[in-house]
Amino acid sequence: MDVRIFLLLIFLSSVAFGQNKQLLYNFESLPQNLMANPGAETSFDMHVGLPFFSQISVSAGSTGITMYDLFKVDDGTINDRIRESLSDLSNRDFFTVNQQMELIFLGWRDQRKRYFSAGIYQELDAFLYFPKDLAILAYEGNKSHMNKSFKFADAAFTAEVVNVFHFGFTNFYSEDLNYGVRAKLYSGIFNAQSINNRGVFRTVPTPEDNNVYRHFVNGLDANIYTSGWASLTDEDMTGMQTMNSLGKKAFLGGNLGLGVDLGFSYYLNDKTKITGSILDLGFINQKKDVENYRYYGNYYTDGIEILFPGPGEERPSYWDDWEDHLDENLQDETYYDSYLTWRPVKLNASVDFGFNEDAEPCNCRKPTGRRRYLQHLGFQWFAIRRPKGFVHALTVAYDKKINDNISGKVSYTVDSFSYSNVGLMVSTRLNKFNFYLAADNLLSYPNLANANNVSVQLGLQLIFNRE
Amino acid sequence: MSTMKLLFRLTLLSIFFVMTSCVKxxxxxQAQEIVIPxxxxxxxxxxxxxxxxxxxxxASGPLVARDEVRLEFLDDDYIRDGLMRADYNFIFENSFTQTFNAKFTFLSENNLVKYRVNFVIPAGSSASPATIDYTEIINVDEIKAIRESIKMFVEIEMVPNGEAFEGELQLKSKAFYKFEFK
Known part of the structure; x- marks a missing residue:
């Protein structure tokens, strides 16, 4: 592959924290709140999402670098900027994309005030750490990095496409506590991951040994696991067969997994509520259409020793012998063993203060029966588990019910991407019809190229209250 | 205002919101100018x-040691085309009392001579071996010769001086390759 394309892919795959839905979290008038916290309270009694449109969520993000950093117009050159970026980025910086689309989402409250919800959504999630050592080796070479151990562990990524079938309920335990559970059945369409790689490459000056340098590959053990990839690259399959195959995988014909979401809302008093949720505590057993690749071994070389055979003696095949020795010691294999993947677990916790009491009579059966407020000020913590550890975000948010038809929320988030993430959500409701639009990083909209991440969520649905 | 009318307006607002955001x-x-060096x-x-x-x-020629080795580091069009400079560094240690002519000849697959590196290895002794650290720098104007080479023919030719031909000759060598991949 053209190295430029590779670099561009790395730098521009700017795609998300996506999983942090700080604008939807704790927003009681939207059913999607239940997907962020199955123990959330609901201020409606039934909902039916417009198929394929009840939630469309896209987000993309990169830490440490933006498109503007690379492609801005100034007196410098793009190559100077790439060099600077290489030195600025660390192996904890990452690029991520997340996209979700609800195919079906509906819910209803029973006579015992429990709210049940069920649906299907499709999700794409990709996460790539910046492979710092390997990028330096590719960009600068080893000449200026004698004795440096270039770590293969820096290469780490996950990518998956799944369909999620879910069913959950939220129930009040007491006036103080509301809890909820959501069971999830994952239908894996595609998975690829390479994590926990090991080994180093190093060049060491060896003036006392055979040659000037010794090049080492020590303890290499790198794996790339894939499922759903081999059939995509099968040249014998027609386009229609490929589509059929993807369709089957999306609807329980592929790799299956199980998961659960748990959550709660707890009132310290009428005005103060704390909430928490753990999402996607689950796994997928990748056993169909699996193709894995492994690269492993130990090797060092001093170059090629030449032996000066005498007249009539056969000249050794130096290069072939050198390559054979390399291949014997650094091996690759393709294997087809099933493997288990853990979904990226998400954690939410918040404290929420209500003020300006809503004195209007409520038709809904708000389970805990606590007082309702027109305005809230909330603080939320979000974390998502990635291969090298949790990634965190902190949000302060203010939401207001403007009138019966319009509510809004504004948020400020500090995360790995930036300290200037301001988000806004508007939710409108006319009769039974609800439309909402949420977007963050609004300060970047005048020039999106300068944004470390952008996310947008929107949806259409019918929401009912008992009359 | 009807629901549909409001939805229509909100949709327009959303589109306006996205359209007014911009990349400037x-x-x-500049992607065309990216060089990986x-x-x-x-x-x-x-x-x-x-x-x-x-x-x-x-029958009466000088004593020589000869060998040939394939160097397929550059056996790839992308790598070859990106090669901009090559520095070949040869370090000899000679405990013979004779001098030698060192000849490194870069050859194509069809044994056409593409580049020669020749220099003299000074005489030393077993008590005090002579050392020569020779570097040949091949810049961009000559690099085509290296791009077209795949083999190196090595010839070490002894220069007789009437003394006993005893000792050891040791070579260490390295290459610096400077690339510009576009």
Whole structure:
């Protein structure tokens, strides 16, 4: 592959924290709140999402670098900027994309005030750490990095496409506590991951040994696991067969997994509520259409020793012998063993203060029966588990019910991407019809190229209250 | 206002919101200028030889040691085209009392001579071996010759001086390759 394309892919795959839905979290008038916290309270009694449109969520993000950093117009050159970026980025910086689309989402409250919800959504999630050592080796070479151990562990990524079938309920335990559970059945369409790689490459000056340098590959053990990839690259399959195959995988014909979401809302008093949720505590057993690749071994070389055979003696095949020795010691294999993947677990916790009491009579059966407020000020913590550890975000948010038809929320988030993430959500409701639009990083909209991440969520649905 | 009318207006507002966001002060054409410029340091060949490795070249020719090695580091169009400079560094240590002519000849697949590196290895002694650290720098105006080479023919020719031909000749060598991948 053209190295430029590779670099561009790395730098521009700017795609998300996506999983942090700080604008939807704790927003009681939207059913999607239940997907962020199955123990959330609901201020409606039934909902039916417009198929394929009840939630469309896209987000993309990169830490440490933006498109503007690379492609801005100034007196410098793009190559100077790439060099600077290489030195600025660390192996904890990452690029991520997340996209979700609800195919079906509906819910209803029973006579015992429990709210049940069920649906299907499709999700794409990709996460790539910046492979710092390997990028330096590719960009600068080893000449200026004698004795440096270039770590293969820096290469780490996950990518998956799944369909999620879910069913959950939220129930009040007491006036103080509301809890909820959501069971999830994952239908894996595609998975690829390479994590926990090991080994180093190093060049060491060896003036006392055979040659000037010794090049080492020590303890290499790198794996790339894939499922759903081999059939995509099968040249014998027609386009229609490929589509059929993807369709089957999306609807329980592929790799299956199980998961659960748990959550709660707890009132310290009428005005103060704390909430928490753990999402996607689950796994997928990748056993169909699996193709894995492994690269492993130990090797060092001093170059090629030449032996000066005498007249009539056969000249050794130096290069072939050198390559054979390399291949014997650094091996690759393709294997087809099933493997288990853990979904990226998400954690939410918040404290929420209500003020300006809503004195209007409520038709809904708000389970805990606590007082309702027109305005809230909330603080939320979000974390998502990635291969090298949790990634965190902190949000302060203010939401207001403007009138019966319009509510809004504004948020400020500090995360790995930036300290200037301001988000806004508007939710409108006319009769039974609800439309909402949420977007963050609004300060970047005048020039999106300068944004470390952008996310947008929107949806259409019918929401009912008992009359 | 009807629901549909409001939804229509909200949709328009959403589109306006997205349309007014923009990407500016950006020149994506700069991608054409991206150059990946690694400098690679590689071991090349090494040997230690004594008088038994030398043979007479012809009936009355000088004593020579000859060998040939394929160097397929550059056996790829993308790599070859990106090569901008090559520095070949040869370090000899000579305990013979004779001098030698060192000849490194870069050859194509069809054995056409593409580049020659020739220099003299000074005489030393077993008590005080002579050392020569020779570097041949092949810049961009000559690099085509290296791009077209795949083999290196090595010839070490002894220059007789009437003294006993005893000792060892050791070579260590490395290459710096400077690339510019576009």
């Amino acid at each position: 002060d950006l020149d994506l054409d 690694p400098s690679v340091a590689l071991d090349l060949i090494y040997f230690t030889i004594d008088s038994s490795d030398f043979f007479s070249a012809g």
